[in-house]
Amino acid sequence: MSFPEEEQPKFFEPASSEEQPNPGEPARSEEQPNPGEPAPSEELPSEQVVLPEEPVLPEDFTPFVRKDDVPRARRRRANRMLVLPGEDERANILDSLARRAFPSIEFFVFALLGGAVLGAAYLMDSQALLLLGLLLAPLLTPWVGLILAIQTGSWRFFILTLGGYLVASLLVFLTGVLAGWAGQLWLPLPFTQAVFHSHLWWPDLFLVALGAVLLTISFVRSENRPILPSVMLAYGLFLPLSAGGVGLGININSIGPFTGIGVPTTLWPDGVLVFLVHLALASLVGVISLAALRFKPAKASGYILSTLISLICLATLVYFTGMTKVIRNEILATRLTAPTPSMIVLPSDTPTDLPTPTPTSTVLPSDTPQPTATLQPTPAYAVIEASIGGGARVRSDPGSGTALAVLINGTLVQVMPEIQSVNGLNWVHIRWNNVYGWVLTSVLKATTETPPPTATLTLTLTPTP
Numbered sequence: 001m002s003f004p005e006e007e008q009p010k011f012f013e014p015a016s017s018e019e020q021p022n023p024g025e026p027a028r029s030e031e032q033p034n035p036g037e038p039a040p041s042e043e044l045p046s047e048q049v050v051l052p053e054e055p056v057l058p059e060d061f062t063p064f065v066r067k068d069d070v071p072r073a074r075r076r077r078a079n080r081m082l083v084l085p086g087e088d089e090r091a092n093i094l095d096s097l098a099r100r101a102f103p104s105i106e107f108f109v110f111a112l113l114g115g116a117v118l119g120a121a122y123l124m125d126s127q128a129l130l131l132l133g134l135l136l137a138p139l140l141t142p143w144v145g146l147i148l149a150i151q152t153g154s155w156r157f158f159i160l161t162l163g164g165y166l167v168a169s170l171l172v173f174l175t176g177v178l179a180g181w182a183g184q185l186w187l188p189l190p191f192t193q194a195v196f197h198s199h200l201w202w203p204d205l206f207l208v209a210l211g212a213v214l215l216t217i218s219f220v221r222s223e224n225r226p227i228l229p230s231v232m233l234a235y236g237l238f239l240p241l242s243a244g245g246v247g248l249g250i251n252i253n254s255i256g257p258f259t260g261i262g263v264p265t266t267l268w269p270d271g272v273l274v275f276l277v278h279l280a281l282a283s284l285v286g287v288i289s290l291a292a293l294r295f296k297p298a299k300a301s302g303y304i305l306s307t308l309i310s311l312i313c314l315a316t317l318v319y320f321t322g323m324t325k326v327i328r329n330e331i332l333a334t335r336l337t338a339p340t341p342s343m344i345v346l347p348s349d350t351p352t353d354l355p356t357p358t359p360t361s362t363v364l365p366s367d368t369p370q371p372t373a374t375l376q377p378t379p380a381y382a383v384i385e386a387s388i389g390g391g392a393r394v395r396s397d398p399g400s401g402t403a404l405a406v407l408i409n410g411t412l413v414q415v416m417p418e419i420q421s422v423n424g425l426n427w428v429h430i431r432w433n434n435v436y437g438w439v440l441t442s443v444l445k446a447t448t449e450t451p452p453p454t455a456t457l458t459l460t461l462t463p464t465p
Contacts, residue, residue, distance in 0.1 A: 118176065143233065237282070413431065
């Protein structure tokens with residue numbers, strides 16, 4: 001490619017007219033000085049190199065380039081970005097945020113390591129190990145990328161970040177399953193921490209919402225690693241998910257009851273449901289936070305993704321938190337208490353027929369049998385008091401039956417009359433919370449804490465005089 005003669009860049013400065021030799025004269029050597037001039041004290045450069053200076057542009061300078069002038073490869077790279085670059089000055093910011101939020105190998109490694117520590121913490125019922133597992137949990141920047149894709153309407157980036165986050169969550173869940181499966185060797189175990197983290201609590205919901213807001217704002221406004229907000233969000237997401245995996249691994253129908261939870265609980269699938277509720281709440285709060293920071297889709301079609309995900313999160317919260325029952329009860333109460341119009345009958349001059357008395361019959365006593373109430377004998381009760389393990393397993397059959405539940409020490413059970421001996425061990429049939437099973441007689445202790453007897457009504461044919 002050649003430049004026009006008048007537009008060629010001048011990288012070299014031409015020599016002056018005094019120094020240019022005369023075409024008719026022979027060329028002088030540089031070593032021979034001019035006789036009429038004094039000898040110079042130092043040599044002068046024969047030519048001087050002039051480099052072009054780079055212009056200083058303002059920070060907000062944006063070159064306007066037509067789309068047709070952009071190479072095709074560059075346009076393809078631009079289409080793969082989170083949003084299409086254009087007049088929106090947030091394009092570069094969104095691209096930088098998307099690169100920071102994309103899941104890496106480090107994210108999956110720490111998810112596996114944190115999930116293993118959480119599973120061991122539930123088996124040991126240790127709060128210190130739970131805290132260590134939260135500190136080892138990965139930085140939840142891919143979750144920020146997920147809500148960033150939702151708010152900006154990028155379907156491709158949404159699928160990528162959602163897939164990465166689900167893989168990390170699956171690693172945490174599977175390590176919990178392996179921990180629960182290994183915990184079958186040491187049953188019975190208390191599982192107090194696992195039970196509490198597989199239930200919905202208002203403080204946990206508040207902590208998840210606060211962590212979502214802080215993580216979103218910290219990630220967008222600063223390039224530092226938001227460790228504390230990430231730990232707050234991991235508390236609400238990874239703890240119940242790992243508890244659900246432990247419950248699936250130990251393969252026990254119910255555990256409890258515990259102090260503060262009056263009914264028996266199931267770690268699986270309760271822990272996974274709590275995880276879904278917390279994830280829906282965090283995603284909804286994160287989308288609202290990005291909207292408050294004035295993030296919006298580049299196209300009108302991008303609002304479809306944000307609207308769809310927001311409705312799904314809202315429906316999940318309403319359904320699993322029991323708000324549907326509250327709304328339904330309020331509607332029924334409104335219908336029952338609504339005043340009904342009453343008809344007012346005005347007096348008329350037309351004669352009305354007076355009611356005539358009708359004869360009534362008197363019922364004489366007869367020999368009809370009457371029901372009488374009789375009390376059944378009070379059943380025997382006992383409490384679980386195991387010397388090791390802190391509880392006992394309730395099995396479907398004596399000996400090697402399937403474990404139906406784990407009862408901690410102090411649980412009141414009803415003792416049934418059936419007793420069987422298997423391999424030199426005595427098993428007794430018990431009833432607990434409509435669960436019938438067998439336990440060793442050595443883990444039962446007689447108690448006087450029996451519930452009051454219930455009166456049952458039976459019909460007996462006794463002639464009355």
